[in-house]
Amino acid sequence: MSAPRVWFETIKTNAYFQLTILSIIVLLWPYIIPFIGGYDGLAIEMVIFAIFAMGFNILLGYTGILSFGHAAFFGLAGYSMGLILIHLKIPILLGMLFGIALATVTAILIGFLIIRKTGIYFAMLTIAFGQMFFFIASRWKDFTGGEDGLTGIPRNVIGIPGLFSISIFESRRFYYFIAVVFIIAAIVKYKLIHSHFGQVLKTIRENETRAQMVGYNVQRYKLLSFIISSIYAAVAGTLYGLFLNYMFPQTLDWIRSGDVVIMTLVGGMGTFFGPIIGAGVIVALRVLISIYAKIKGMVYWQFFMGIIFLAFVLFFPKGIWGFFQKRE
Amino acid sequence: MEGICSFDDGTGPFFSWRSVMHLNLTFPVIITQLVNGFALGMLFTLMAVGLTIILGLMRVINFAHGVLYALGAYTLITLQKIFGFWPILAIAPACVGILGLAIEASMIRPLYKRDPLYTLLLTFGLALVIEDVIRLIWGDVPYPMAAPQVLSGVVNIGVAYFSKYRIFVILFTTVVLFGVWLLLEKTQLGKTILAGTFDREMVVILGIKIDLLFTLVFGIGAGLAAVAGVLASPIRGIFPPMGIDIIMPSFVVVIIGGMGSFWGAVIGGLLVGIVKSFTVEIYSPMADVIVYFLLAIVLLIRPRGISGIEGLLE
Secondary structure (H helix, E strand, C coil): CCHHHHHHHHHHHCHHHHHHHHHHHHHHHHHHHHHHCCCHHHHHHHHHHHHHHHHHHHHHHHCCCCCCCHHHHHHHHHHHHHHHHHHHCCCHHHHHHHHHHHHHHHHHHHHHHHCCCCHHHHHHHHHHHHHHHHHHHHHCHHHHCHHHCEECCCCCEEEECCCEEEECCCHHHHHHHHHHHHHHHHHHHHHHHCCHHHHHHHHHHHCHHHHHHHCCCHHHHHHHHHHHHHHHHHHHHHHHHHHHCEECHHHHCHHHHHHHHHHHHHHCCCCCCHHHHHHHHHHHHHHHHHHHCEECCEECHHHHHHHHHHHHHHCCCCHHHHHHCCCC | CCCCCCCCCCCCCCCCHHHHHCCCCCHHHHHHHHHHHHHHHHHHHHHHHHHHHHHHHHCCCCCCHHHHHHHHHHHHHHHHHHHCHHHHHHHHHHHHHHHHHHHHHHHHHHHCCCCHHHHHHHHHHHHHHHHHHHHHHHCCCCECCCCCHHHCCEEECCCCEEEHHHHHHHHHHHHHHHHHHHHHHHCHHHHHHHHHHHCHHHHHHCCCCHHHHHHHHHHHHHHHHHHHHHHHHHHHCECCCHHHHHHHHHHHHHHHHCCCCHHHHHHHHHHHHHHHHHHHHHHHHHHHHHHHHHHHHHHHHCCCCCCCCCCCCC
C-alpha cells in the first residue's frame, strides 16, 4: 500500500491514535475557534453538549433505544447541584457529585418502571416523565426559582481542601476543566463500547430476541445503558449549570431532549465521533441562525431546527460521520 | 385565559398546607369543577382518540398532533370574520385533515420501511417547523377568543352556575366521539382499521391497500385535532405554543388509557381532565405535575394502561 493509504488505515483503525487526535483538537479548540468566528463561551457550550450527545449515543446509537426525556437528567443534575451549592456552600466537585448521584438514582427508578416497554412506547414514557421534572422546576417557585430560573450558582474554585485548589472562574480555565472531563468521558465511552458490554448492547440493537435466546439478560443491559447515558447527561447538566451560573426550566423540557436527539442524528447514530461533531454543528448553527436568520427582528430557530430534523430523517439518516464511516 | 387553564398561574408556593386546609370545597364548587374537568377531559379525549388510532394502526407517535390542533384554532381566527364560528367547526377539520393527508402521503409513507423511531423524529421536526410557521404568519401574540354570542355567559341548573360554552363543548365532543365510535365499530372501514391494529400483516395478506388506509386514518386524526383546537380556543385562548401545551397531557391520556384503545382514551381523557380541574381548585401549581403522578400510579398498577391492547408495541 502507498504511504498515504497506510496513514489513512492507521487513522481509521487505531483507537489510541484517534483518541489522541480528539484530545489534541479539544485542547486546542479555544485557539482554533476564533478563526471560524467563535469565542470561549461557544467552545464551552459545544464541549458540554458533546458530552451529553456522546452519552446519549450509547442509548440511541448502540442500544437502539430512543429516549425523549434525557434533558430531565441534564436539568435535574444541574438544578440539584445548583441548589446544594447555593444553600450548603460545599465544594463544587462535591456539589457536582451530588447532582450526578441524584440524577442517576432518578434514572434508576424511572428505568425500572419503564425499561420493559419498547420502541415508541418507551419514547413516549420518557417524554412524560421528563415533563414531570420540567413542571416541578417551573412551578415550585420557592425552591427552584420557577420560570425565572435558579440564579447565583457559584463557580469559583475546584479542588480538594488541603491538597489543591484551582480557580475556574475565568472562562478559559473553565474550558480546560470541561475539556478534561470531556476527554475522560470519551475514553470511558470508547472502552465501554468496545468491551463485552458494548457488544451485547449492539446485539440487542440488531436483534433483541436473539440476544435473549443466547442467554443475555436483555432488560438488565438495556437498563444499564439507560443509566449510563443518564450519567453522561447529568455530568453535562452540572457543567452547564456551572457555565451559566444559572439553570432555567427549559433545560429540562422535551424540546431540549429533542436537541440532543438531533445532535446524535446529525452527527451519526452509532458512530463514536458522530455525536461530538453533531453537538458542535448544532450549537454553532444555533448561534449563526440567531444572529443572521432573523425575520422581522424575530429568531425562528425552531423552524430551522425542524428543517434540519426533516432533512436528516428523510435524506441522510446516517448523519455526517455515518456518511464516511459505517455504523459500528 | 381563565378558569381551568392552568399554564401560567404558577405564582404561589409549590405546596403549603395552609392553602389546602383553607380549601372551601362546597357542593356547587365541586359540581362546577366537575363540569370544567369534564369539558377539558373531552378535549383531551378528542386529541387522544386521534393519537391512539394512529398509534394502534400505524405504530406512529404523531408529535405534530399538537400543531394540527393549533392550526385548527388559527383557522378559526382567519376565517371567523367571513363565516362566523359555526361553519369553522366543519371547515377547520376539513382543511387540517387535508394537510394531514398530504403530510402522511409525502413524508411519513417513505419511512415505513425503516425503524419506527424515524417517523417519531420526523413528526417532531414537523411540529417544530409548523409552530414557527404559525408564529411567522399570525405573530407571537396570544389572541383572546370569545365564545359565540349564544353560548356566552353562564346558566343556572339548580345547584350551581355553569359556563354555557363548556356544556356545549361536552355535548359537541360527545357527538363527534359517537361519530368516531360508529365509524370504528359499524362500518367496513372501521372494521379494517381495528383489524389492522390487531394484525397488520393479515390485513395486507387479505389484499387491503394498507397505504391508503394509513393516509386516511392520519387525515381523520388530524381532523379530530383541528376540531379540538377550534373548541378549545374560547376556553384556553389562542397562542403559538398551544399545540405543545396540549400534546403532553394528550400523550399521557393515551398511555393511561392504553395504547390503541378508543374507550381507554375516553376514560383516560376524562380522568386527566377532572383530576387536573380539581387540582387547580385545590392547589393550582400542582395542576400540571399531577397528571404525571397519575401516569406513574396507573403504570405501576396496570402496566398496559387502563385498557391497552395486549401485545401492541411491546
